[in-house]
Amino acid sequence: MTKGHVRLADVAKAAGVSQGTASNVFSRPEVVREEVRERVLGIARTLGYNGPDIKGRLLRAGRVNAIGVASVEPLAYFFEDPWARALMTKIAAVCDATGTGIALVSAQNQQKLAWNINSALVDGFILLCVEGGERLVELTRRRQLPFIALALGGADTSIPVIGIDNLAGAAMAARYLADLGHRRFAVLAIDHFDEHVGATGPGPAARSLKSTSRDRLLGYWQTLAEFGIERESVPVHGTRSDRSSVDTALNALFAAPQPPTAILAMSDRIALFAMQWLTERGIEVPGDVSVIGFDGVPEAATAEPGLTTIAQPFDEIARRAVSAILDDALPDAQETLDVTLVIRDSTAPPRS
Amino acid sequence: MTKGHVRLADVAKAAGVSQGTASNVFSRPEVVREEVRERVLGIARTLGYNGPDIKGRLLRAGRVNAIGVASVEPLAYFFEDPWARALMTKIAAVCDATGTGIALVSAQNQQKLAWNINSALVDGFILLCVEGGERLVELTRRRQLPFIALALGGADTSIPVIGIDNLAGAAMAARYLADLGHRRFAVLAIDHFDEHVGATGPGPAARSLKSTSRDRLLGYWQTLAEFGIERESVPVHGTRSDRSSVDTALNALFAAPQPPTAILAMSDRIALFAMQWLTERGIEVPGDVSVIGFDGVPEAATAEPGLTTIAQPFDEIARRAVSAILDDALPDAQETLDVTLVIRDSTAPPRS
DNA sequence: CGGAAGATTTGAACCGATTCAAAATTTACG
DNA sequence: CGTAAATTTTGAATCGGTTCAAATCTTCCG
Structure with a gap:
């Protein structure tokens, strides 16, 4: 057999045509005389040449036809986290329709992440900025490729961002429960803080938070205030978005003399963990406690009971993000999309 | 500013060194005298050059540091299907540890798929052969990169495959239920057939099936035979692995005069749909009907009740598959891994 | 001071294709 | 048949780097 690799040049020589013609046979066949085309293809087959190597083409074309989706979380995050999954x-689906590939970029540590971002073969990046978003943006910027950040709050308007209206969404959630008659609330936050914020008052909470959770918290507070509920009376517990930290928070919450009748969870993931905890302890949802989530992931719909939540327009986000990269249509300003309240069975008026 | 792009050559010229030295500054800094290195780096910064472009390096090095995972399903499949998700x-996790990227390859139609496989920038492929596996293998083969097929049954031993012992797994499932005392079984298959196989007898079923479902079916049959249960008496219903086709199958099944007391589902996904259907109709699991799945996806553990199932060694599969690509350690023969029975709460003795 | 050994740097080839102006060939037509 | 127009083919440049043998520069030592 042929040792080494067969290159286009080899085929061209063997077929007795110029490399330019050989190239055309594969990439613009209509321009080559049929007879020649057949011959070249024949020779190619004989030599075991299977069409142009993508690497050469790429170098020349400069376009990869793939977009990178990056996150600071480990790679498995893309498949494990409900929010990431819903988005992905x-x-x-959008990429499928446009014939674009997806490359997952991530890494355990910052250094590897930097390397991975630099060496990803993509035409641009979609950044999942759950945490440490600024750092991710910083790394990506260097790459000098189009990119768009998702879920990144922040003042820097030079960063193209597609976001959602966290404030309004949280307000909607709180208002819905307050309208149902609830007055004793508790918040389960996305971020993790060392102290239980509920105990230390609202000051540190607002300061130490990432913008997503800050806005959601503000939205809750703002609306509850309208109903005469003061910040200080609403315990806020940080979590790590995993089962055990949610359990810890709930243990503390329900050990108190006046446990909440309504739980404002900053994500569906947390809300679902909370529902599990409650159900396991015989606390009825929504009978004893109402739970409302945030995000609108598919799992919220199939949970038992169905989780009332604030739904993000994942479709729209995805469509805009991909088109931002592919059509180089980066938004001028930061785009903020609206969320909607999806009412299911995890919420009801408080037991009187 | 600099118009166009800054190339390594530009930096070299501006710094008054050869391109070779400039290259070394970035890729093998230890070989360049410190003074020169500093100067070149300085110039680079001034010019806005952020290190070697990956495309050039790639062409030369030939290695991408990414593996492709391909499937004939749409791209969203990787995030939606429980089995795919568990595997991914x-x-x-393995890729994360080795600093390898993941590129998702897939397409709506065969033609696009071929194109996508050919243009994916990867060092090798892991093939998820749920359906149409042979075609996928065929396409990938042309690419002349290392690849390994998962879940591909078949006689062709020239294809490197990592599989599981479907026959033994199915046998284990059937035996467990039969040992519990069940005698009236029904099978929910992964494949879809036009006619309900149960009605037409076992012949066509075995013939028309993909190897995975064929082996599982054979495993069921084989073991049930030991308990004196004949093939003909076990209805086998095809599904499309979606809610509605499972519903259809169950409707037919439970409309019969003697509905089954035990359901052998060929995948957890199907088993979970079945449990939902049963629960919604007030049929108790495992009280009235026992359900056993196949695969051992995470969702099986969190379902209510927990789903008894045959667990694949996802960890081991992933580890071997990735290493097969990265270390070019393609298995000589087809590897078959063992599965294990995981007993949860969806199975119990039949109501006497 | 001469020369060997070691450390740096150079320059050109190479990776595998695409592209395009110019040359060669074919076709069309008076 | 001659020539203009249209169609094909050619050849060399280019994409953006890496690599390595050879050339040059430093050190070190007798």
Whole structure:
């Protein structure tokens, strides 16, 4: 057999045509005389040449036809986290329609992440900025490729961002429960803080938070205030978005003399963990306690009971993000999309 | 500012060194005299050059440091299907540890798929062969990169495959239920057939099936035979692995005069749909009907009740698959891994 | 001071294709 | 048949780096 690799040049020589013609046979066949085309293709087959190597083409064309989705979380995050999954599903659908590939970029540590971002073969990046978003943006910027950040709050308007109206969404959630008659609330936050914020008052909380959770918290507070509920009376517990930290928070919450009748969870993931905890302890949802989530992931719909939540327009986010990269249509300003309240069975008026 | 792009050559010229030295500054800094290195780096910064472009390096090095995971399903499949997700989670973990990227390859139609496989910038492929596996293998083969097929049954031993012992797994499932005392079984298959196989007898079923479902079916049959249960008496219903086709199958099944007391589902996904259907109709699991799945996806553990199932060693599969690509350690023969029975709460003795 | 050994730097080839102006060939037509 | 127009083919440049043998520069030592 042929040792080494067969290159286009080899085929061209063997077929007795110029490399330019050989190239055309594969990439613009209509321009080559049929007879020649057949011959070249024949020779190619004989030599075991299977069309142009993508690497050469790429170098020349400069376009990869793939977009990178990056996050500071480990790679498995894309498949494990409900929010990431919901988003990726939609992004995947859009990419599928346009014939674009998806490259997952991530790494355990910052250094590896930097390397991975620099060496990812993509035409641009979609950044999942759950945490440490600024750092991710910083790394990506260097790459000098189009990118768009998701879920990144922040003052820096030079960063193209597609976000959602966290403040309004949280307000909607709080208002819905307050309208149902609830007055004793508790918040389960996305971020983790060392002290239980509920105990230390609202000051440090607002300061130490990432913008997503800050806005959601503000939205809750703002609306509850309208109902005469003061910040200080609403315990806020940080979590790590995993089962055990949610359990810890709930243990503390329900050990108190006046446990909440309504739980404002900053994500569906946390809300679902909370529902599990409650159900396992015989606390009825929504009978004893109402739970409302945030995000609108598919799992919220199939949970038992169905989780009332604030739904993000994943479709729209995905569509805009992909088009921002592919059509180089980066938004001028930071785009903020609206969220909607989806009412299911995890919320009801408090037991009187 | 600099118009166009800054190339390594530009930096070299501006710094008054050869391109070779400039290259070394970035890729093998220890070989360049410190003074020169500093100067070149300084110039680079001034010019806005952020290190070697990956495309050039790639062309030369030939290695991408990414593996492709391909499937004939749409791209969203990777994030939506529980089995794919479970596998991807593990693959992602392994890749994370080795600093390898993941590129998702897939397409709506065969033609696009071929194109996508050919143009994916990867060092090798892991093939998720749920359906149409042979075609996928065929396409990938042309690419002349290392690849390994998962879940591909078949006689062709020239294809490197990591599989599981479907026959033994199915046998284990059937035996467990039969030992519990069940005698009236029904099978929910992964494949879809036009006619309900149960009605037409076992012949066509075995013939028309993909190897995975064929082996599982054979495993069921084989073991049930030991308990004196004949093939003909076990209805086998095809599904499309979606809610509605499972519903259809169950409707037919439970409309019969003697509905089954035990359901052998060929995947957890199907089993979970079945449990939902049963629960919604007030049929108790495992009180009235026992359900056993196959695969061992995470969702099986958190379902209510927990789903008894045959667990695949996802960890091991992922580890071997990735290493097969990265270390070019393609298995000589087809590897078959063992599965294990995981007993949860969806199975119990039949109501006497 | 001469020369060997070691440390740096150079320059050109190479990776595998695409592209395009110019040359060669074919076709069309008076 | 001659020539203009249209169609094909050619050849060399280019994409943006890496690599390595050879050339040059430093050190070190007798």
